[in-house]
Amino acid sequence: MNYLEERLKIYMRDAKKIRKLKSVSRPRGVSVGDVVCLYGDNGPIYAVVIDDDKETKNCVVLTPELILSGEGLLVRVNHLVSLLRVTPLNFYLTRDMEKYCEVVGKVDVERIAESHRKLKEKAYRGVRKRFYRYEVKRIEIVYNMFLEFLNEFEEKASDSIVLEWDEINHLFDRKDLETVFADVAVAQGAGVDLSKFLVVAIENGVKIVFADELIGKVGRVLLAGKTIYSGRIPLQLQIDFHRPVSIEAIVKILDVQIEETQEG
Structure with missing residues (x-):
């Protein structure tokens, strides 16, 4: 067994699932650029806030495991550890989750976001792939909390539409299908914010939560250039593919077009 294999084995033994x-004793507001620590029953979760859309904050996961995590940017903090490394993982922090956060540093968001973007584009294999798969499971609690937030949000809103893949798959040719069903990345996060909408990975599909300024306007939702919905933009649109899909692939081929209002 080589060194990395042995190190991963020890890490998986010691770093238990959270x-x-x-809750922290004195929670304070969390803002873009803050390095936060969420204290779990089996260790901390470190992250840096890179974006804030009022309801949720996009956070890049940082890890104190500097060797198994690879080539991400190093971040210095004065906390339980002194160095953390940027990872390809991210999660969304809701307002309710901020009570678990202690701010332990401040960083240059642009450098963190750029390092994170490059890491997400990599194809991971071997020990590194297994490490990140384990990390997703280890911090699964933050992904589950975000999905609970979305479910509660959905329950409060009657304006939600569900599309079944069987209803729309006839629109797509073979090349489109290869794009839609691209390989699911090992480091796939919970969601991707595109300012127009938030795209969230669910068990066998995606959920699209539209920005306030789009809701109620007349427009079209397109996937790979094909119109899958037209009419007034709802609060949410869910597409059930009946199998896991790559959220990164879906985001690249998803678009919303709003009809221009005619004056006079």
Whole structure:
């Protein structure tokens, strides 16, 4: 067994799955550029806030495991550890989750975001692939909390539409299907914010939450250039593919077009 294999084995033995988060004694507002620590029952989760859309904050996961994590940018903090590394993982922080956050540093967001973007584009294999798969499971609690937030949001909103893949798959040719069903990335996060809408990976599809300024306007939702919905833009649109899909691939071929209002 080589060194990395042995290190991963030890890491997986010692870094147990986090099943509960602990509220901090004096929570404060979290803003873009903050390095935060969420205290779990089996260790901390470190992240840096890179974007804020009022309801949620996009956070890049940082890890104190500097060797297994690879080539991400190093971030210096004065906390339980002194160095953290940027990873290809991200999660979304809701307002309710901020009570678990302690701000432990401040960083240059642009450099963090650029490092994160480059890491997400890599194809991981071997030990590194297994490490990130394990990390996703280890911090699964933050992804579940975000999905609970979306479910509660959906329950409050009657304006939600569900599309079944069987209803729209006839629109796509073979090349389109290869794009739609691209390989699911090992480091796939919970969602991708495109300012017009938030795209969230669910078990066998995606959920699209539209920006406030789009809701109620007349327009079209397109996937790979094909119109899959037209009419007034709802609060949410869910596409059930009946199988896991790559959220990164879907984001690249998803678009919303709003009809211009005619004056006079």
